Amino acid sequence: MLRSFICLAAGSAALLAAAPAAVLAQEGPPPAVVRTAEIVQRDMARTVMTPASVMARNDARIAAEAFGRVTFVAEPGDMIETGGLIAQLDDRQARIQLDEARARLARATSNANYQNAEADRYEGLAANGTVPANRLREVELARDLADQDLREARAAVMRAELELERTQIVAPFPGRVAERLIQAGEISAPGREIVRLVDIEHKEAVAQVPVAIAPFLEVGQEVTLSLANGTSQRAPIRAIIPVGDAVSRTFEVRIDLTGSDWIVGSAARAAFPAETPRLQAAAPYDAVVLRSSGSHVFVVDADDIARQVAVVAGVREGGYVAIDGDVEAGQRVVVSGAETLSDGRPVQELGEDA
Structure with missing residues (x-):
């Protein structure tokens, strides 16, 4: 029995000696919780940033075409459709002139009808030799004068209708009233x-672009626009004005912002390609960790181990940055939690619902 007790004590001592080693083997940093994304291949190019201004394609100061007292003006902020009423002038004088012109037209029409009927009758009589030829010429002259009076009366009616129409100032395009330049009760003149x-629906950004990058731009090409508050969007080039300024060596480019909610007059910045785009490996912005020693990313392998890889960051575009290093498309890189990672540390993917 003594020998059994000695063997048991020896076994217990061996287990106690081995225990710290096992515990130590299980110790170490737990897996870091991170988010990852894949490295992709994108056509990217070096860009040039230039200031741009958001403008309305239709922005006009609507003027009156007639003389009269203003009886109505749209309020600032009112939305006016094409042909909608912007302002109304006192139209009483114009309506009186139109009534007079219509009365003269009715009189001229009656006289022309009578003279034409008389000319037809005298032509029949002249054919039978009943009336002399000079009398027929007098009747025909009266008919021709009546026809000319009728044409003049019709023109007078059209002119009076135009004057009445001009008492209403209507919108030539849909837009919002940005400023009222006259008040009801004031006298307007042509x-x-x-x-x-201002047409707030059809907007564009206007930028002055260096002439040197003209070969890399074309109509329909999408560029990135950004505001000071960080808002950005991709938009196509609507027009390129191929006339450079001799002093600044720049030319004008207009970028379509139709339907955008950006405010007219906003200051923006536009990124234009300065070279022919080429296929490059790219990762989300947050994947690149910047340090004084250089830039790097953490690539996650099949065993969920993070490996630090040095890279050179390049072009930034559309939320991605081009990276040059020992990386390839399809690899997973850490985009959230990389700041506290170290090379060789195991990681755990954070679920989308977390």
Whole structure:
């Protein structure tokens, strides 16, 4: 029995000696919780940033075409459709002139009908030799004069209708009243500005671009626009004005912002390609960790082990940055939690619902 007790004590001592080693083997940093994304291949190019201004394609100061007292003006902020009423002038004088012109037209029409009937009758009588030829010529002259009076009366009616139409200032395009330049009760005259109408639906950004990058731009090409608050969007080039400024060596490019909610007059920045785009490995912005020693990313292998890989960051575009290093498309890189990682540490993917 003594020998059994000695063997048991020896076994217990061996287990106690081995225990710290096993515990130590199980110790170590737990898996880091991270988010990952794949490295992709993208056509990217070096860009040039230039200032741009958001403008409305239709922005006009609508003027009056007639003389008269203003009886109505649209309020600032009112949305006016094409042909909608912007302002109304006192139209009583114009309506009186139209009534007079219509009365003269009715009189001229009656006289022309009578003279034409008389000319037809005298032509029949002259054919039978009943009336002399000079009498027929007098009747025909009266008919021709009546026809000319009728044409003049019709023109007078059209002119009066136009004058009445001009008492209504209507919108030549859909837009919002940005500024009222005259008040109800004031006297307007031809050429007097009434309101400033701005088309807030059809907008564009206008940028002055260096002439040197002209070969890399074309109509329809998408570029990135950004505001000071960080808002950005991709938009196509609508027009390129191929006329450079001799002093600044720049030319104008207009970028389509139709339907955008950006405010007209906003200051923006536009990124234009300065070289022919080429296929490059790219990762999300947050994947690249910047340090004083250089830039690197953490690539996650099949065993969920993070490996630090040095890279050179390049072009930034559309939320991605080009990276040059020992990486390839399809590899997973850490995009959240990389700041506290170390080379060789196991990682655990954070679920989408976390």
